[in-house]
Amino acid sequence: MNLYTSLISGIFFPMHERIKSHESVSVRKEMEISQWWDLKRLEELQLLKLRRLLFNVQAHVPYYRGLFSKLGFKPTEVGCVADLARLPLLDKATIRAHIDEMKSEQARTLARFNTGGSSGEPLIFYISKERVSHDVAAKWRATRWWDLDIGDREIVVWGSPIELGAQDGLRAVRDRLLRTRLLPAFEMSRQKLDWFLDEIRAVRPKMLFGYPSALSHIARHAEARGQHMDDLGIRVAFVTSERLYDEQRQQISQVFGCPVANGYGGRDAGFIAHECPKGGMHITAEDIIVEIVDQHGAPLPYGESGEIVVTHLATKDFPFIRYRTGDVGALDSRHCVCGRGLPLLREIQGRSTDFVIAQGGKVMHGLALIYVLRDIPEIQNFKIIQESLSYTRVQVVAHKKLNPETLNKIEQGFKARLGQEVSIVIEEVVEIPAEKSGKFRYVVSKITAG
Template identity: 40%
Template sequence: MIGSSIYRLQEHLLHRPTFAYLHELERSQWLSRPEIEQLQLQKLQGLLNVAAQHCPWHAARIQAAGLDLSCPLTLASLRKLPTMDKADAAANRDQLVWHGAPGGTFRYNTGGSSGKPLIFFYGRQRQASDAAGRMRARRWWGVEPGEREVYLWGAPVELNKTDRIKTLRDRLVNQMVLNAFDMSPVRMDTYIQAIQSWQPRCLYGYASSVALLAAHAKERNMRFKLPKLRVVCTTGEPLFPHQRSLIQEVFGVPVANEFGSRDIGFTAHETPHGQMLLISESILLEVHDPQGQPVKPGEAGEAVISGLCSEAQPFIRYRTGDMVRMSEEPCRDGRGLHVISEVVGRSTDFLVKSDGTIMHALAGIYVLRAIEGVAEFKLIQHELRDLEVLVVRNTSWRKEALRNIEIELKERMGEDVNIRIQLVDNIAPEASGKHRYVVSHVSLAGGLGIATSDGAAN
């Protein structure tokens, strides 16, 4: 397969051990649960040794906890080490990054799901873990690396030279990227035609964006004929049951949800049996109650994650803010991987341009998270041409940031939109206790609204 060969060549040239790690994962998933848990502890012990040698902040905490790394690690001894959170990662980044990690380190930032973007670094091993873990999960659904995929994903306002090169690269490895930030009715018509012509094996995208495209197709009585399509994979936000039903109805194949985050990476994926399996070889997941104590299987708690491939900037016992439930049920196909029975994530809204174009919430988030000096933010679209922006500043804030925010948001939303920026000391959570970084009070036309609601009214 040409796409697979080019993909392998790309990973080799970038010194990413993606396919070697995929080979490991294909073998290790069939280990017993105790064997996988032993593998986790061995990997975590190696990560702790890296952290002790190259990351002063971690080294100080390991020493203060009295953790003896010369002895085999156990979960009991691991719990001597305090947890860390996003604030710790942000405040101590220079003391956390191992710039000498094999293959180099690469700067990245989170999407700001709580309104607090985090700048962090990752390395080649973490990249390989994400890609290989996702490829293995695709194989559970009959999709091989290099087979045709469509990504309904974010894209910049205008393509520069680098973006055009990436677009060419995507096509060479059989990936078509459609812009989730520009979903006007006319554009969605072209997306439907493009997907029909491309005949993908897999469709992957933000849950709400895929549901929106499905709602658009259903409203126009447009039917896909995709005999090669095996699965629609959703990510980035909760997948509500009514969205799952809508997507399955329109595309005619099952929907598999993915769980992960930018800072931790690809974490878990749904199987054809409806089970969410942890990528246990790369992630050690603890579930804690509000007092920081482990909960019993089946009880909800906060996901505290150790990224076993996060050598470049170790995330060890990292409080993610996501609420999950673990299951004692084994994988129904016989794998030793851990089973997550429920993930409670954060929902997003769409932003709507004055011309009716619908954009994923990340279109606005990408603007705010790129502005120097923004500590927290929230966008509230009150009406079609009325966008309020709440900003909590940090010490890097400069006065010109106000103008930059307005310019960038108008480039996304349209010059006729009134941008009202409010500088505040803090941003309160919703009544539910969740932090929503984009809230829109603009109703979507016709049957499209079902794609973005939580289904409570149905």
């Protein structure tokens, strides 16, 4: 670690977190000790934190106070983590229906967040400073697994309006100090891809961070141009928010000359797991309990695939207890050769978003269209099908019939991105079926990027 990185990670960033009333530094230090504990000791820690969480939400969260009373559930009777199965699963619909009751009566500084909407069900929820501290610490710890730290040069290819819309003066100064360069992932035209490659070459980052689809798209473009990107000293490419396919991993690794580290989680569920240099997908067990359940919500044993359900233990102010991620995966009973005792996930089959192509040939991340729909409260579910350059269908499941103003808002939002001459047909449907594979695809483009 060079002197500049040491100053940023050891002095500037801790000061930054202290000013924001975050405990990220102390949490990360504790995690770097507990990651070497054996599974039995980690489970004891989980049980201690779980009991504390359940007692707290029973006392201060109206929704859970009522639910526990209705079920006759008593936190005092929780003797092991498996006793969580006595509680029902939590889904987005339940949170939306009880959003005010989900807030702790003791919460004072909750921040409002939205999911990205790639699941087709955008969700509004709230996060406390405690939750932020733990999520930052978990990501920070995983970065340090790769002998990298805050302050090392980083390129972030991202599409969330939370990040992209927050580039004010102070944020820009902070990013310069942290040596983080944010590139918007929405547009993937040839011109923009050329610019991405130029920026990456100019910055010479030690790490990349972004969607696997976006980084692999940039890698394909570099390959097509015959431009070498494996001589920049990039140590690792961190990817998250989508399923990482083997061909994407291979392409990113080959073009940029570095390993690819998969990350799994989300704004709602938290930082669930991250890949270490030895290939283990380690669960953030100090903060998150992961269950794999069948279609009826019953827990499955190690090795069997099912839906990933998480309980975030640092969410007493807006609880996520047995929260359904909608993703499919399995728990791995093996121990990682890196020596960490953190349990492992395998076969994560997270959702993906495709790219779409505008009339002028501009290639955009599917999230560019998803964000048009995500904040419309009437919309419960959706599917976007780009049939051709001149025709896109939008299937929408809504709580009530959409009014002309909302329909026009959707149409104009899509045309602003795809082209004013594109025909946008909005179909209000009762249900959107899954693909034959059982997976849902929320953005489907039937044309191929050039």
